[in-house]
Amino acid sequence: MPEHTVANWRFVAARVQRGWHTQEDFAAAYDETARDLGERARISVRQVRRWESGESAWPNRDARRVLEAMFDCLLEDLGFRRLARPTGRRPDGSGRQLEEHVRRRTFLGLAGAVPVLDLTALDHLTAAANHARRHGRDELLGHLRGTLDDAARADGLAGPHEVLPTALGILAAINSTARTAGEDLRRELLVLGARGAELAAWLHRDAGAYAPAVAYWHHQAKEWATLAGDGPMHAYVLLRQAQATERTEAGRMLDLARAATGGPWTLPPRPRAEALQQQARALALTGAGADQVTRVLDRAHAALDQAAPPSGPATCTGPLGDSYTRERLMVQSAICYREAGQSTRAVGIFGEHLASNAFARRDRAFFTAHYSGALVGAGEVDEAATTALTSLALAAGARFGQALAELHRTADDLAPHASRPAVREFRQRLGELAPA
Structure with a gap:
């Protein structure tokens, strides 16, 4: 599980949307805003963790002023709750209508999920996941998979900035449920969480996040894959780490790509072909000749020749590497x-x-x-x-x-x-x- 529980995922999603991809980024921006406002109070990364874990339900007066200036929204929209008003009902009396709207957009209602869920829909998803025993196991897992697949598809069109809050909300729901689920359900959730964490790493990277934020989610994906006994997924994350490595670190790129194909696991043919292609690129960056690059690419083509035809459209939670086609390899x-x-x-x-x-x-x-x-x-x-x-x-x-x-x-x-x-x-x- 992560180093700290993410209970207040709304706050996490809001800071990521605004470009503060790490807790350190946010703490520094908070201190700068506080100085601009003439506030003496400063915060530490530890305090950011407390807000994200839900340990601190309602910030003090000075912190409220700074947070409202940074986010330009109500603190309730950042996941904070007043101790004296725990119901969170909106003053315009639209609470019942909002609840019905959310139910229509989530699996407890009549319709399926939209590609990128809004904040209230994800709140409901998290609440449903926290009470998984009340709902069918297959229904819960099916909805989480479908929502994650929708998010991955939306990334290809809308881009990472639009999809990141959804992905973080789904991961919060998975993580929260897995902590108390029975053994069989927990393993399925960890397998799904590894896919989602790898997607989060990709989204952070494509959104321009600093390397530590990308590395955090790669680490989380490998941890969940290892706990679930999913060796191929662990190897696949190594491949994705190689792809996220800068051109100036070609040696590390090569080591990661080789580890993906040479560790105590067997990658399916499609991701194995992709890993071999990544080795070829790393070799080219280290100064290898075109003949050596071609030989490794020939191995990638041979691996892809062994792959069975995809059973359907490629998805984030489907067979590993199903989106890796001959055209992509070329x-x-x-x-x-x-x-x-x-x-x-x-x-x-x-x-x-x-x-x-x-x-x-x-x-x-x-x-x-x-x-x-x-x-x-x-x-x-x-x-x-x-x-x-x-x-x-x-x-x-x-x-x-x-x-x-x-x-x-x-x-x-x-x-x-x-x-x-x-x-x-x-x-x-x-x-x-x-x-x-």
Whole structure:
């Protein structure tokens, strides 16, 4: 289980939405706001933990003033409760109507979950999970899976900033229920929690969170997978850690990718192919020749040849790596060749395989950003800028962080050609987005 229980997930979701991805980030922002308001009171990370765990039900007067200035909302909307008014009924008398609205949007009512749940719907989900014994085990697990799958799908369209609060709320419900559930149900919840924690790590990374926040959720996913005896999931998180490793740490990337395929577990063919591809990219970044990169990519293709056809659409909680297709392996192979200095070869592969409809908006934005970088390396400057503009149009609205990071890399590569009209337009549009 986590180092501290997250009972007040509303507060956690609100601070993450505003860009304070760690408790340390929030404590520093709180102190700065307090200084601006002329308040002497400061807080520690320990106090932030108390608020998030629900140990501190209602902040003192000075803290209330600072929190209201930081969040611009009522403290009740941050999950705090007045001791004298525990019912939380709204003064306009709409409590009964709100309850009916929530019931319609959650599994205790008539309809299924929406892709990204609102705060009140997640409150109800958490309450239902806390009283799991009152509801059917399969019904509870089915709804949690469905809600998590909906959140993962929404990320591909709306982006991480919209989905993070939902993912954190689901994880709070899973964690809270698992702490008191019977052994069989607890194991199922831990398996599901590992999937959700890995998703949370991805969302934090794509939202631009600092590395410790991403690492925390990767650690949590591995812990839950280990407690559940889910070796393949543990290995899969190692792969995701390798993917989250910066290009400047290619040695660590390589070690993590190799550990995913070489530990005391057996990855299914699809994630094994993905892990081998990640090894090929890490080798390219360490200076290995194109021939060595190709040999490892051949092993990835051989692993994918062993995979059975997917039984249905890929989901967050379905078979591991079901979304890893031949088209994805090909465009990621192009990335490997780009990193190995084979830009012309990479351009040919991108041009052939990015034309398919196999990719969600977020993935297309990311791979197209890499394509633009490969075009720069191949000397196709104007085409690179035009392709980068295409990627930017896909990534800007949802602020897909990894795609935007690659576009900044392309912008740096295009700097010597800044006077060309297409390059100038791309760099200007990217620069306009940065402060948003």
